[in-house]
Amino acid sequence: MTFIRAPRGTIDVFPERPEIWQRLEETVRSVCRNAGYTEIRTPVFEHTELFQRGVGEGTDIVEKEMYTFLDKGERSITLRPEGTAPVVRAYLEHKMWAGPQPVKVYYIGPMFRYERPQLGRLRQHTQFGVEALGSSDPALDADVISVLISVYQSLGLEGFVVRLNSIGCSVCRPRYKENLINLLSKDVDELCSDCRRRLERNPLRVLDCKNERCKELAKKLPPIFDHLCEDCARHFRGVTKHLEALGLVYKLDPTIVRGLDYYTKTVFEIIHSGLGAQDALGGGGRYDGLAEELGGTATPGVGFAAGIERAVQVLSDAAGEACEDASNIDVFIAAMGDESKLQAFRITHALRKKGVSSDIDYLDRSLRAQMKYANKQNVKTVVIIGEDELAGDYAIVRDMATGEQTQVPFGNLIQVLAQNTTLLR
């Protein structure tokens, strides 16, 4: 019988990491609340069609990365690979367009993609994100971007860069693509094999190829900024104007494209050098055509998604081993003998009711071993109870930092420990 391991591309979060996760999630919630976003929780699985239509048939996500299966009712179900399409689905399904606009929501939850795992890439990972629906105001694009930045700033993270681009709309993007194809087709033989494929499927991707020769050719190509239609150009100027009004630093980058079909106009990424090849902490953009694509009323929207695991990675690198010595409990009660142990059990539970975290030995260990254990747990105060103490109606309270011990009558013990603990905290 072989041992069952976690499936490929999944992880257990447990050593010191949960603390970073909690801090991150709390920060996301408070920053979002502060900016007027309310939480939305959508299902972890949806009808496969939602992603086929929303994310796009030609995308890698839909083409080869979805966890899709038939349920017992023969429905095709897919574990959500991303959060935007489900949120837009919920917006349409609950007729949120009939209420006050814009609708600003945020989410935190697991996403699933069937990929080969590597640094910063898992099959189940967690994203937080926001979506703002019902307005095409460029100020809203800037609002969304500012939330993303604020989360990392609030966490004290440094060294991230925001990259910004516009990929136009259904009017100007096809024209630009056509232009690229014309310009590149005479150099087809010089492109790498990937780019030759890209030229047919998504010419914009040639712009951010890592191949040296392709980069040279890409440099000669005109940036998309020069080819935006009047509407898109004006919108883009609006976004940069609002970012600058907040003093937010960004880098214009005509090479960023995005892997999902629904993006229009604004697209952006936030990257960090400590992440390896997958250097994006998060990314997003505007998706003015998505609601209609899903069969609903036309509704503009803008949002982003960011990876929790990736943020945890850079945060824990930054923190180093600083947060190692946190203890789980305030007071450990070491006891010898059946009667003392029963007394210790009572005291432990009485302490917990007072808000003092406390625990006892469950392995019938010697006093020495119990002390050793308490020390390993970084407990600040140990209470010692044996026959002598029971007979004398007191307990020994030991301060583990100084080694000082005092005798405290059982009658005062709870109160003394409670006071002690608040002082030590």
Place this chain on the structure above:
RNA sequence: GUAGAUGUAGCUCAAUGGUGAGAGCGCUGGACUGUGGCUCCAGAGGUUGCGGGUUCGAGCCCCGUCAUCUACCCCA
């Protein structure tokens, strides 16, 4: 889907094709019948990922397979 690297104790790693596969850390116990950290002693813990092959003999060489890591494609 493709490529490379790596699989030996709980962890990090040793071991020219040759005796019974070792060390450090960790864990448990003891020296100290009732007092942690330091020190010393002892103990537990291994199908060398799995399956074949070559060989008198394989942890080591060969083939296959699985897993992990990193990278490509692409993305959080």
